Amino acid sequence: MATTIESNPPAEVEAEIEFGDDSEQSCDESIAESDTTSLSSSVFDYVYENGRRYASHRTGGDTYVLPNDDVEQARLDLAHHYWSLMLRGKLNLADLPQAKKGSDCDQMRALDLGTGTGIWAIDFADANEEWEVIGTDLSPIQPRWVPPNCKFEVDNFEDNWIYGKPFNYIHGRNLVGCVADWSVLFKNCFDNLAPGGILEFQETDIGRAYSEDGSVKPGSPIAEYNKVLCEAGKILGREADITPKLVDFVKAAGFVDVKEIKMKFPVGSWPKDPRQKEIGTVVQEILQTGTEAYGLASLTRVLKWEPAKAKEFLASVVKDFNNRKIHTVYDLHVVIGRKPE
Template sequence: MPHPRPQFDTDVAGQENEETDSAFGGSIRGSETSTLDSDILRYRVENGRTYHSYAIIFWTLVLEGDLYSAPIKNPQDVLDVETGTGIWAIDVADMIPSAIVKGIDLSPIQPSWIPPNVRFEVDDYNKEREHTNRFDLIHSREILGTVPDWVQFYKKALDSRFSALRPGGWMDSTEPLIHINSIHGPVAKDHPFNIWTTQFATISEQTGLLWDVAPHLKRWMEEAGFVNVTEKVVRVAIGKWPKAQKQKELGAWNQLRLDMGFGDFTERRMRNVLNWQNDEIMILVAKIRASVQNSKEGLFMHLYHVYGQKPGE
């Protein structure tokens, strides 16, 4: 049964709110990056690593300088699942020159100029393929909406026939909770983020791919057979409304990350699965970006870091 589409006021031009960080629907990239670029240079000096994008700065800040949560030092064989641009794999390779880091993805969008200890392959981690590698660490981040069966996904990481961990190796997963909250109380039912969440629930129904996965990672990992499974939940602001400097800085990076990435993330799925038209998508995205830019709303999100260990032999 088709789901009714929400009705939007299409007259969005010229609206502005003095509490937002930029004009309605416009990107905050220009206003924010001049300040945040100096922070990139500072983190490069302090941590001795090269940061390749705003997203990796955000995640590194969330993890307080680390690149993963699992309690393993200097892993020597590392797999990055759905590596995307390969940024995480490159940073791990820079951090641990003795490690061999492999990134797999369906799209060959990774750079050609990479450290010698990185290898990228076009591959689908959902397929049952044999690999000769045995990994100390398998990493995944924000792969929601791409895994048909998470328990089977984790079981593959334990199975010696596939991209498997060595006995004692670690699986490290990070996913955001897709439901956005506010310090002022429950977000209104007609809030653009709630509309977005409802539409992506429909996308899940039609594709069989789950988006609301973060709260279930620990249970799924345990069901697959991992031991020493640990869940850490971090609350992160969207915008610069927190008074504490660290949370304000995290909120600014999160705001920029969402503002720059939300359109591309949403557009393809709503067009291909829900058959939304471009103007419908643009209006919803514009309203979401306006909300992201409005620090007065006091929005925040939860990030789930879950890691588990393959039983030793």
């Protein structure tokens, strides 16, 4: 079992971000005949809180603290653009397994867990027309018009997995904070992959905004934001600061050739480097609504703050994310593993 922490990632990713001028299973089932296609009306029992719409509690939305309304869907689609910038246009960093021609099981299948608006799954299906792609989520917020090799299902990935056929690639992105037990999730992924199948999780270390020049000060709104997200995650049993440990969960689940690729990204347009500036600008835009998306139900539903106090605090966090003198950085981790042949 080999573990690689990418030793020579692109220089602009690992170097300190320089800031500029502050003044500016069986194979005989077709995709259409899957046993999990029915949508019960309870998935549309959305919950409205403090001006935001959340997933139905009947499908598991009580433990998922982000909204699913139009504002959030627009944010998720913009976050897809940020991922594309970070991964230099790639949807996956792992090499995809190849179909074994002539075998009974040569239809390649991909699963996107917690697919959100389905934007990654749709792009992956377009880019890999020979694959069948299934995206699953608690909320039915995916479009109806999708590539013919792509479909969506409402499913809670913390319930029993009942897929009739194995997958060749399982993808998850930005699911930290949604998962109670990563060892169970990765074990389910392992069991539902065909031999040689690949797992790839692309995750942001959401509980640790920091700076390299001390401009994110202890006790400041951004530092307090880290703290409350982590506290709420603990109470919910869904840790927000677990991203650096995912690689160990992947290894423990039995995957081999486990690889972790770590990068960092800025919040705001302060970096000097044009690519970092572009990424930082997109991330700053994402956080205009993302700060509340991650924070509002965490503070009110979980930590029992008064909504007005929570909104005031979150506005102060956004104000600091918009302050060019505060050079906030986050890390992201891509973890890849292969199920042995």
